[in-house]
Amino acid sequence: MSFKVPEDITVCLEDELARKFLESIWGKMPTYTCVIGNTETAKIPGLSAAGANPEATDFTPAADMELLHYGKCKCIDGVPVTPDGIPTPGIVAMSALKLVPMPLFVVSGGLRVKPHVPFFELDGAPGDDIRTGRSVKDPEKVFDRAVLAGKNLAKMSNYLVIAESIPGGTTTALGVLTALGYDANGKVSSTLPANPHDLKIRVVEEGLKASGMRRESFKNDPMAAIEAVGDPMMAAAAGLAVGAAETVPVLLAGGTQMAAVLAIVKGMDYSMLSNIAIGTTRWIAKDGNSDLRSLVSQIGKVPVLAANLNFSTSRYDGLKIYETGLVKEGVGAGGASIAAIAASEGKITARTILGEIEKNYARLVSRR
């Protein structure tokens, strides 16, 4: 009898491969990694919502990692919120990790603000504004070190989850996907209620032009693409995936940013794609203002799974509002939920996870 995908997980792409992937991780505990970074791109007015104001975005990844480790933030009061006051999707990932105590490792791709937790240092630098066309220094060094870390993590893991937290990351995703020759305009996601596609495209075009490189020269050179218009999370996440996927399955936990990581993995080592899936949220899967399916299917035959998180019945307005299409994904919210469901063989459901999220939300947000 073939493996049945549980109700709380939707297969968005590559049915048969998705079922096989899910079967391979069923009942298994993964190692959870989250790659964080900062890029000046996040401070371009109107682009990112991962912080109430541009300077605050620098603290978001560090604060998210503290949330995962301690259940509360240390480098800021409260938790990261959007300009509208919507709490970070880190609460979702944290809640999944509370339900299933996966080993957790933070990886720095290049940081302006460092978290008060242990993290893997790969000697990456924080990223510059991609309009400079020189956004990331020496991504290949970071990639190579991440490969080593991925190989070693894989030795002790059933499978690896790779999540991200980097404000401004969908714009850099558009940048790298475009540089690598994919049709990504209008297809990357946004934390904001109105996805500023036109602004993102303008920013990317400005960066590609400023890089001084011919368009075609990027196509087979993912590291050059990151260097010009990428962000510091990308080389680290792609390196972890390449290092680990040789021996264990890898779940890229995120939305359209993980499509960019996937494209980088493909450019560095095509053969690894067959051991990789993307895990995201229902909010990304059903988002009318982005198109993860189109992006991934342009890259290769890679399954996309979505956790059917649904906050419409939540007691809290701050969570209900996720149903309007704000935030949607981040810190591996969807992948963490899929991993929790899979590790528990379906005993943990989307409803269980929402219950845990509400508990944490009440503690962290509503009583402030």
Next chain:
Amino acid sequence: MSFKVPEDITVCLEDELARKFLESIWGKMPTYTCVIGNTETAKIPGLSAAGANPEATDFTPAADMELLHYGKCKCIDGVPVTPDGIPTPGIVAMSALKLVPMPLFVVSGGLRVKPHVPFFELDGAPGDDIRTGRSVKDPEKVFDRAVLAGKNLAKMSNYLVIAESIPGGTTTALGVLTALGYDANGKVSSTLPANPHDLKIRVVEEGLKASGMRRESFKNDPMAAIEAVGDPMMAAAAGLAVGAAETVPVLLAGGTQMAAVLAIVKGMDYSMLSNIAIGTTRWIAKDGNSDLRSLVSQIGKVPVLAANLNFSTSRYDGLKIYETGLVKEGVGAGGASIAAIAASEGKITARTILGEIEKNYARLVSRR
């Protein structure tokens, strides 16, 4: 039938506990961690041999970690050597790790020179000369973060090996053991042929005096002891041990420096001692110029195991010379060998390990 200790491992202390510990790790793959740091103490003339000259000692830990990851160093040419040209014991640990591909993670306690490998950052600073009485900044922060890393590593590991590489480390070991009230004079080991005990004692006494603290006030405060006369490796290694030992066995891989780490663990969480053993080399076990057994038995009922590495039959003079009592231990040489023997259920022997060491020695040293 009770478990039989293999020929190539000698029990030096706590027979029954040692047998139980070895049985608990038999046939199991550990996670190998190595904590590295730098201290200005290493540059006091006459103290340390872990580098041909004082400035070069800064590069030794980083170079050792590159050796473990790549089979060669990157931040220096060749490999670290003593003033007499004896190669680093990192070659022993590297060879054991080549025979048994344990997952490997480097942990920085505080570095002046960073290795070209991924490592755990705990936000520790390099250490000062202990004669200042203020040798390590905020060891408690590093300890707390290491506990978190240890907990997470333990979640995915059968057991944890914790090794070290820090030049000058036996002097700081004497410092912390003395501060914590143990009788350690003349009992810490040395890489040098003539152990400069008197110099070490003078340096420690100067540091304790300069700290301005009363002797008794250190006794129940391991963090204060590290802060005054310790080194940056200690809080990190002790934290990893405390974090991991709650759930899995921990093998402290080293000589008398690990007695200091053990004393710190005892001071922070006594209950963890029951899940810890020390693994070292035959050269430390039989050393007439130091006394690991006395140190450990003062601390608690903790087994000490020694790998019976014997280089007297080696084809290479640079290895044979280990039999004269030079170097003896470092980078977890003994613990790595014990772990390789145990993981292979004795199929890998001290002789197998020597064969691998000779192969690597020939490649790295003799043809330079």
